[in-house]
Amino acid sequence: MPNLQVVWFKRDLRTHDHRPLHHAALNGPVLPIYIVEPDIVAADDFSAGHWQFIRSSLSELRRALADLGQPLVVRVGNAVDTFEKLRSDAGPFTLWSHQETGNRATFDRDIDVRRWAATSGIEMHECRQHGVVRGALDRDRWAKQWQAFMDEPETPAPNALQSLPVRPGPIPTLADLDLPRGRFEALQAGGEEAAHRTLQSFLFDRGRRYRREMSSPVTAFQSCSRLSPHLCWGTISIRTVRNAALNRKDELSNRSGRETADWRKSISSFISRLHWNGHFIQKLESAPRIEHESFIPAFDAVRENDFDTERYEAWKAGETGYPLVDACMRALRATGYLNFRMRAMIVSFAAYDLWLDWRSFHDVLARRWIDYEPGIHFSQLQMQSGTTGINALRIYNPTKQARDLDPDGTFIRRWVPELRRVPDTYIHTPWLAPPQVQVRSGCRIGKQYPKPIVRHETAARRARKVIGEVRKRPEVQQQAKQVLDQHGSRRHRSRRKTTQSGVKNHRSHSDTSGQQQTFEF
Numbered sequence: 001m002p003n004l005q006v007v008w009f010k011r012d013l014r015t016h017d018h019r020p021l022h023h024a025a026l027n028g029p030v031l032p033i034y035i036v037e038p039d040i041v042a043a044d045d046f047s048a049g050h051w052q053f054i055r056s057s058l059s060e061l062r063r064a065l066a067d068l069g070q071p072l073v074v075r076v077g078n079a080v081d082t083f084e085k086l087r088s089d090a091g092p093f094t095l096w097s098h099q100e101t102g103n104r105a106t107f108d109r110d111i112d113v114r115r116w117a118a119t120s121g122i123e124m125h126e127c128r129q130h131g132v133v134r135g136a137l138d139r140d141r142w143a144k145q146w147q148a149f150m151d152e153p154e155t156p157a158p159n160a161l162q163s164l165p166v167r168p169g170p171i172p173t174l175a176d177l178d179l180p181r182g183r184f185e186a187l188q189a190g191g192e193e194a195a196h197r198t199l200q201s202f203l204f205d206r207g208r209r210y211r212r213e214m215s216s217p218v219t220a221f222q223s224c225s226r227l228s229p230h231l232c233w234g235t236i237s238i239r240t241v242r243n244a245a246l247n248r249k250d251e252l253s254n255r256s257g258r259e260t261a262d263w264r265k266s267i268s269s270f271i272s273r274l275h276w277n278g279h280f281i282q283k284l285e286s287a288p289r290i291e292h293e294s295f296i297p298a299f300d301a302v303r304e305n306d307f308d309t310e311r312y313e314a315w316k317a318g319e320t321g322y323p324l325v326d327a328c329m330r331a332l333r334a335t336g337y338l339n340f341r342m343r344a345m346i347v348s349f350a351a352y353d354l355w356l357d358w359r360s361f362h363d364v365l366a367r368r369w370i371d372y373e374p375g376i377h378f379s380q381l382q383m384q385s386g387t388t389g390i391n392a393l394r395i396y397n398p399t400k401q402a403r404d405l406d407p408d409g410t411f412i413r414r415w416v417p418e419l420r421r422v423p424d425t426y427i428h429t430p431w432l433a434p435p436q437v438q439v440r441s442g443c444r445i446g447k448q449y450p451k452p453i454v455r456h457e458t459a460a461r462r463a464r465k466v467i468g469e470v471r472k473r474p475e476v477q478q479q480a481k482q483v484l485d486q487h488g489s490r491r492h493r494s495r496r497k498t499t500q501s502g503v504k505n506h507r508s509h510s511d512t513s514g515q516q517q518t519f520e521f
């Protein structure tokens with residue numbers, strides 16, 4: 001009897017383009033397993049929303065694998081203990097999984113599993129995912145390596161799996177895991193089928209105006225791909241998404257007309273963002289310390305003693321008095337989603353206007369993003385908080401963002417019902433509405449809706465000064481050069497310009513739509 005092949009599913013809940021599954025099936029009977037790890041579920045960065053998405057994905061994966069012959073097995077417990085029990089029950093096996101670039105807990109867990117495998121006679125194979133490069137990294141060649149990885153053929157799901165005498169085990173509910181029901185209203189559905197439907201509807205229906213509409217919260221929920229939770233929990237591979245986008249681009253190349261031109265630009269913008277996915281995850285892979293420490297450690301001292309509970313709670317609850325910030329925080333809580341620009345704005349507001357350390361609020365966002373991808377999350381939080389040392393400071397003015405991106409207050413009124421009847425003139429600055437207007441619209445400032453908890457202009461001026469001074473220090477400039485060498489994108493080098501601190505920096509540039517700035521570093 002050939003050796004048992006165990007496929008360990010983690011953030012890769014699919015059958016198509018799943019190399020561990022494909023290779024395992026070529027080598028013997030396959031036991032597909034997902035391990036629910038209580039320590040990881042109980043951590044500050046895990047939420048009921050995540051579990052809802054994962055759970056629906058697991059149910060579908062179980063059905064898909066059952067159709068092939070062997071349903072997904074689910075166990076609750078520590079990974080090493082689970083594998084050790086399997087070894088003592090079933091004898092030695094070969095273990096297959098994807099490499100994972102996760103948080104510290106999963107990083108340590110993977111080290112433990114590797115160590116256990118090495119000392120237990122278990123052959124273990126970890127396949128690449130996301131185009132991230134493990135081990136020694138030459139950033140100059142990274143883009144080429146990413147490209148080569150993406151150009152490799154997609155692997156099909158196996159035709160059939162041998163049925164094994166093993167109890168599948170229940171997939172725990174939220175209650176089983178002691179996870180409080182979130183206040184979600186419209187969470188995206190998990191599963192491989194939903195991922196493919198989402199991809200198709202974006203490429204052939206919703207995505208035409210993506211390039212122009214990606215930054216406004218009014219349009220982004222519909223016009224952006226919405227593939228992020230699927231990419232982050234692996235219900236579709238980034239290679240499959242990229243190939244589908246490239247095919248669509250080819251198909252459009254033979255056509256003309258305005259609509260086609262819109263489509264072409266949108267698909268090109270989308271493809272470049274897929275590249276960023278790996279680019280950002282690579283930073284955490286290369287420097288796991290950025291989960292707990294700023295890229296430039298000197299920035300850790302800048303805000304760490306200034307935590308203000310009242311400000312933090314107001315931001316978290318969507319009660320800051322700035323309508324677009326509050327609408328975003330509430331929309332995120334209800335849907336698990338925000339588009340890039342709004343994510344950047346709420347972080348900028350927390351970090352600069354409220355002067356909160358990114359480490360003090362990262363977990364709220366991690367729990368709320370349904371697409372929590374640690375590599376992107378930590379890199380972006382730090383970029384938007386000014387702690388990388390190499391990016392131009394971008395302090396978003398929340399009132400200007402609101403006027404530009406939600407001019408008539410559609411999004412604000414949807415998520416901040418207190419402001420529903422406030423006239424257009426005051427929807428972005430309700431605190432300026434005369435008392436009689438406040439009474440008429442049923443929204444008195446300080447009663448039904450708070451007055452702004454900080455003055456943006458004053459806070460932004462102070463933040464720019466403090467961060468600018470730190471950046472001028474010679475040791476910080478030295479560290480910034482190292483950060484750029486280790487993590488900086490090698491694309492668009494010619495666009496870099498020298499900043500006031502002397503550090504080579506990326507100039508932020510806009511899509512021709514003038515909407516979303518591209519932030520690569």
Ligand SMILES: Cc1cc2nc3c(=O)[nH]c(=O)nc-3n(C[C@H](O)[C@H](O)[C@H](O)COP(=O)(O)OP(=O)(O)OC[C@H]3O[C@@H](n4cnc5c(N)ncnc54)[C@H](O)[C@@H]3O)c2cc1C
Binds near residue numbers: 338339340374
């Ligand atoms: C503070 C902050 C935290 C973020 N945290 C996450 C996170 O935890 N998980 C996550 O997937 N994205 C994160 N992003 C990046 C980005 O906002 C989301 O990828 C995007 O909004 C997801 O929506 P979409 O799939 O509709 O995106 P689309 O615009 O349709 O993009 C398609 C895909 O490209 C990738 N992508 C797009 N923009 C970026 C970017 N700026 N950086 C890296 N990859 C990108 C994502 O995989 C995304 O799903 C964060 C951004 C900020 C500012």
